[in-house]
Amino acid sequence: MDEDSGMVGYERRAFLAGFSSLGVTALAGCSGDTGSGDGSGGGGDDNIKQKYEILDNEMDGSGDAQISTLTVENKTDKELNPTVSVVFDIGADGHYGSNTDEQSVSIGGGETAEMSLELYDADALTEVAVNEIQNGYFSITYLIDEVEMSFQEFGDKPSQYVSFKVLYDGGWQGALGTEGGQRSISGQGDSHLPVDNGANIVSGNAQKQDGGSGTLTVQILVDGEVISEQSTSAEYGVAQISENI
Known part of the structure; x- marks a missing residue:
């Protein structure tokens, strides 16, 4: 898997x-x-x-x-x-x-x-x-x-697959949304999250929950391919991203 x-x-x-x-x-x-x-x-x-x-x-x-x-x-x-x-x-x-x-x-x-x-x-x-x-x-x-x-x-096969990834070794929290609404997200370690496959606009962010120097990265993917990416290494840093699909 x-x-x-x-x-x-x-x-x-x-x-x-x-x-x-x-x-x-x-x-x-x-x-x-x-x-x-x-x-x-x-x-x-x-x-x-x-x-x-x-x-x-x-x-x-x-x-x-x-x-x-x-x-x-x-x-x-x-x-x-x-x-x-x-x-x-x-x-x-x-x-x-x-x-x-x-x-x-x-x-x-x-x-x-x-x-x-x-x-x-x-x-x-x-x-x-x-x-x-x-x-x-x-x-x-x-x-x-x-x-x-x-x-x-x-179920029905979608015309495209849209998803959002947070890559970080530690704890994080943030938000993920489309033109249809927004939801809070949080996790510990790398996470791969669902997005409405019919979305036209995707935006998301994640904030490190520690003062370490590790890199947190957020990505928007379409059909498994990264179309947009942002990272931060700052203490309690925030990475934010938005993309038209």
Whole structure:
């Protein structure tokens, strides 16, 4: 996942409950129709889809992790040993983070097997990733032996991704706003914060909460690219920035 660890205003229990309320639930009998395998040999897409079916899928929060528990059916009369995997992308193409997990299992002919895969570790998410899952766009892809069996999208893909970063080793506080309003922000260490993707003007500031000589930097990003940046090394210094998007 994203290496940044700032989670301003982050409350894990509410977040997990919010994720569950999105309706990310069972894909009974899902056998995706994507892919262009020739159907020959064990790895052909069509061949894999003829052998397996995902019968059920339940989501559950276990501690900090969000878990997907799958029931996979072996539709042949022979024992098979598939590798089942999931790719969880936050934002289009994993813009705000991506996680992959897999498990290899043995399934007898005509039988089913249950396995649990981790979608993400909630404790590792930035606030911008949390916001994207709750209010933006994310996708979940399930694969068997690297063949896509199911692809689910949640939310609408934005035309652009706008975010705000504060880079500092210590404590800081400030404000972040668009033409639609302003909110107070604060944190300890680097933080990656969400901004309304439809904003035309973004402004933000952060002030060091100590008298050290370390550098505090604020950045405005569009689609992951820094378009504006300001820094301060002054004691209790303030870095302020504003940009037309």
